[in-house]
Amino acid sequence: MTSTTPPLPSLFLSHGSPMTALEPGEAGAFWQRLGPALDAAFGRPRAILAISAHSLTREPVLLAAPRHEAVHDFGGFPSALYQLRYDTPGAPELAQQAQALLAQAGIPAHRLAQGGLDHGIWTPLRWMFPQADVPVLPLAYVPTHSPAEQFALGQALAPLAAEGVLVLGTGSITHNLRLLGRLHGTPRSGDAELPESAAFRGWMHERATARDWPALFDYRAQAPHAALMHPTDEHLLPWHAAAGAGGRQAVPLRLHASVTFGALGMDAYAFGPGAARLAAQLQAPTASAM
Template structure:
């Protein structure tokens, strides 16, 4: 069985599901470029749990429309992939073996951080999918440890797909059009992250809120960057980051994607 990379993708606005853009076209090609996984575990910024991570054991996850104010066509979309309770339970077992407590949800569905990129990557919805939460208020280092515990999955045909956003400050959204100019504080953060990821500077990355330029401006809260650290850990020892996409949407959303392999 081919060893899979672990992935971090930026899912941007839910409109990614409808609106043409470089990031959308990238995701439409991404699934075709990968060995076919037997299951997918998605770590989404939009499922936060308290104190410890949780996995979803839903056998047929519902499509969650966890947003408002968007076109009706978006609310009518479904992603009817089967669940992956066996992969979710395997992830939970690996976490518990590493001393990390895990919650289990019997029915948690796929939020838009999961189904929007998956619908573009695997439009046939024929690969079983489970979700893993991020931990509200926990540090990047804690999420890197969560990822490290999951490293065996990539040897077992399970794709760890981390979905967040390289930058995510919606307080700065003023109705900018899709190709609006990029503010310097967004560009400088993106450049810093790329350099540290490609040089495997884990100490700086885990301390990004202090070390990176304009960290708080790009991430008033952490949750949209935390999946990146899970992907970084889940790649296993010696894995290196490779940028596989870079673009911006609405000026303030860096849509970078990375493969760890």
């Protein structure tokens, strides 16, 4: 990055079904453009700090292994999915730095020399950076902490953006698997979106654009159909962590919006002063042609 380039934005990606690793769909096509757009706008990230809905602990834990392998943490899918690999370098030195930043914010975090990327991490990264050459540092988070506490977690990590570290939250903008296939009995990727899903996604976009942080922190009480769209919090809380890494001042930007199976939202957001630069790069002819 040059001195005039803003810090990397933080990102929230709805990772969707593990099958997006084989059948990318609309969101996967977006991820394929997102990686090159990041490279063009900011240069290749020196590392990715990933906060996933599928890595949950009682206290924050940084997985500081020197190397990671894809973890196939799901069942009942075609055998071809279990043959996929996505092995990346780890980021032990970044783990020390992140642990120190969290400690400065009064957030105790453990650091373990263990590895593995859950599917919420490696599925989008497989399309963003197919060469698997960007070091990854998973941060397992506490799902019982509130949205405001997740935002504070992200705020503590915000200085990393100026050093070329991409803070990535991955979960799902809507996530109630019992709703999938409600119309036909069997989930279909092209099912029309349920009105409740559309209302919730629209509320999130509206409140984010307004930077209405009190409402976003209190989404379970204020958002339409919140408990239906998120029976539990863990798939939305990485949104708040990524938002915290971007800060309160810049307007969060929705970079992508789509839905699969009628109720599994695939929206993606960018946060922080670099978000507008990334959005512009995604709209550039060179990015759209990739």
